[in-house]
Amino acid sequence: MQLLRAILQRLLTTAITLIGVAVIVFVVVRVVPGNPIAMMLPPGATDEDIARLTAQYGLDKTIPEQFLIWARGVLHGDFGTSITARQPVLDLVLGRLPATLELSLMALVIAVILGGIAALTGTRKRDTLTEAGIDITNGMALSIPDFLWGLLLILAFGVLVPIFHISGRVTPSLELPFTTDFYLVESLVRLRFDLWLDIVSHMFLPALALAIPLAAIIGQLLKQSLKETMHLDYVTLARTKGYGENHVILREALPNAILPTLTLVGVQFTFLIGGTVIIERLFSYEGLGNMAIDAVINRDLPLIQGIVILFAVIFTAVNLVVDLLYAVLNPRLRHG
């Protein structure tokens, strides 16, 4: 009952958050300098031409009027039409969302693996040179931003030792039998490992660039949690029972130490999705982030609004899921 009430409360606050985001983004994109009409004005356009174009895109109305028209459309599933692509915004963003989600999830998996290995190794080899090496590596991984990692990876594995693709999501000449835009998942489901490998070879470098800073954070936090847990009485008791160090770390300490990391991973995942904007651009990856940059450059107001709203939905949904997962995993919360 308590859990159900908590969920309902979160859903309510989520709805309020989304409305707030919608209002803010709608107003901000119209208030900041640079409007799409000025960008497409041809040489010699008269005042009448400007007025006609402005009316054609509905920008001749007041901002509250424009918002009401847009909000009414959104309630009916119509997020408007992109000014540059002249396609429904919802189709465009939903068409690109799978690419970004797959990239983000791959980055998350890589980050968890790298961060987990670093944390477990650091704990196992605590107070040795190995731990110091892991700390230094973590510090470097954290201090270099993801786009710079991207450039370094392009140089290393795209140019010097060209074993991965450095642009796009899939080789253009391949025939894709997919019915969804979740290429990575669908290639596995269809057992098309040739396509899967091609997709992975395109996604690996951008995913790794996104993952490295997150892996460092996970590694640091998990190692710290593990080290603190290792001093607790029940862990000492496990040792006195004769369990080996690996068993103590993995079976006794890790289940408790992982909770703060789990919360962090949830929060960081949302930042990771935000990070795809630059990384997708750098790797010419056809996701939402790449589309977002074009939308901003071209002042494609309906598309910017659609992308920001979708990002907001993802952020709040991920946070909601993490909170629920935390409640389920944490016995103190689970049992009230």
Add this chain to the structure above:
Amino acid sequence: MNLNRRSLLQSSAALAALSVTGLPAHAAIDELVIAYNVNLPSWDPTVGPSAVNPTIQGLYLSVFDQFILQQPDLKPAPGLLTEWGWNEDRTKVTMTVRDGVTWHDGSPFTAEDVAWSLTRAADPATGNPINFVWSTLANIKAEGNTVTADVKQFDPTIFKWMYFLTGYVLPKAYFEKVGPEGFEAAPIGTGPYMVEKYERNAFVRLKANANYWGGKPDFDTVTIKFVTDAAARVAEVESGNSHVTLEMPYEEYDRLKGTLNGIAAPISDIGMIFLNDIEVMTDPNVRKAAVWAIDKQTIIDRLLSGYGVRIDTLQTPEYEAYDPSITVPYDEAAAIAALAASGYGPDNPVKFKIQTTKGFKPKDYEMVQAIVGLWRKIGIEAEIEVYEIAKHYELRAADQLAPAAFYNWGNSVADPTTSTGFAMFGPSPHSVWDGEDLINMIGPLWGEADEAKRIEGWKAVDRYIAENALVIPLLQYVQPILSATGVTVTPHASGALLPHLMKRA
């Protein structure tokens, strides 16, 4: 070499990765891959913001033909229209349509397509941003292989627009059958390449049009990847993932032009500084000093590695109204004297703001920094404001630019109306100089029917602008193109990178 289990596994994994990922080897080129610098948001070349984006035109020109062909040197040539012209009193136009051309779906191209495309372009409801140009023609009719139209308002440049923005011929029957959405999904044209596959924000894969009236292109298959980041484009050609790319930092171009083919040719794009007739810019001495104090050639040599052509008017040497006798020398002493005449100098500097983009064009911000440094020496204290290009457009349309504002101006039809005309004619939304004298000089030229007189008129305008320092032309840009050794690229002075102009070396 010691072979142990670890090294064997490492070698095997690397070999496996290399073999399965299908990365390109440096061999004979079967499929041409181009790393392009912009995305293609929409396939209709006559509607919306993409239609007036000069950088995208190269993509459109691969699939669609314009009414009139534009050659790499910007000069017109017979294309889908083989002949065109006015009648004696300039009240009618007549155009002859090429025979034997087919659309990509195999259906015949006819004069009806031309008449429909012109009529559609003039209809404001379609969203053509340049409809006001096309609407100077009316009562457009096709008969046999001839298209005629009445001239509602004489525009001496109307045929030039037929190889400029939105001047494309689209398939009437196909478009009416599939509608705008269907056309976006499966566009067809009469151009050298047919669209095989298109992934938004990723790539377009093209197949050669074997029936192209201009001859089948050299490469059967061309993939154009949209790689908007310059560093990534360089990596694309350096790694062999792409065979051709363009628009990279000149330092990178210089580094790679030894191992790859490099072409750096001037294009119809200039760097300039708008002067707005507000605040201190109403003082001719300040304007003249600002112009004379800029050492353009040194800026080109130092900041652009010499890749640029110094200009003193808004015309480049390829433009029809280019007049090499109009020069504005770099003269620091004259600049100091001009400022002194208005009571300014290093101890009492004249102050104004200069706006610029940063990274929109090569070294834009750095050039403005250098100019501000040169100005400071003579007694001009300019404050730099960096803005986005979108803000520039908005401020310019509202005539609210700062007293000085850096911009780049493209004019791929090489006509003076689309350079000096629109940039300097007060009532134009692209001009911020509102002087009546200039408006009176330019006004009669819009409808001048005598071509020689018209061009001479624009040269006189340019001379007046230069003498009165109403704008600061800086340089004509040079476009760097890198290609694999197996490809020969013919650059197009419009800046469009056209795959059908690429040949096997």
